[in-house]
Amino acid sequence: MELDLRTVxxxxxxxxxxxxxxAEGPDGPGGRRHDAITVNSLIPVSFDPPLVSLSLRHGSAFLADLLRARRWGVSILAADGADTARLLSRSRESRIEALGSLPAAPGPHxxxxxxxxxxxxxxxxxxxxTVGDHLMVIGTVxxxxxRAAQxxxxxxxGSITPATAP
Known part of the structure; x- marks a missing residue:
């Protein structure tokens, strides 16, 4: 019997x-080069202390930046965020270009x-x-x-869709 975890x-x-x-650099606000990716691997780990986890593919430039910065932000997307999700699921160069047109602001912390x-x-x-072909990162929140319920x-x-879609 062949395992087909992706299909399941x-x-x-x-x-x-x-x-x-x-990442430190002159390319963005505050002397930083920002990057962002679409994820569906966010998991709450603990409420006391507040911890969440992400699983990111080994070898990704985004993961390398996250490990150096030791900081990240998470934005949960509403049903109307499909375009943002698609733009940030592309190559690093495409993502960085897209960041200039997406509504976002640096978090205060x-x-x-x-x-x-x-x-x-x-x-x-x-x-x-390390967990298989990914690195699981645990973050202190x-x-x-x-914001308003959406x-x-x-x-x-295998696709991004509003929760209310048939």
Missing amino acids: MRQFATGVGVVSTW TGTLLFDGPGWMECALADSF LATGV EPLVFLH
């Missing part, structure tokens, strides 16, 4: 968010970009460990915010 997991709806971090959506958090690296954007059947 396509049957499981997950929320969609954007994770952002930065980490300087990472926070995007429009129903909720956000800013995190600091607490731990990391430094700050959170909730329908969430979800990843289901």
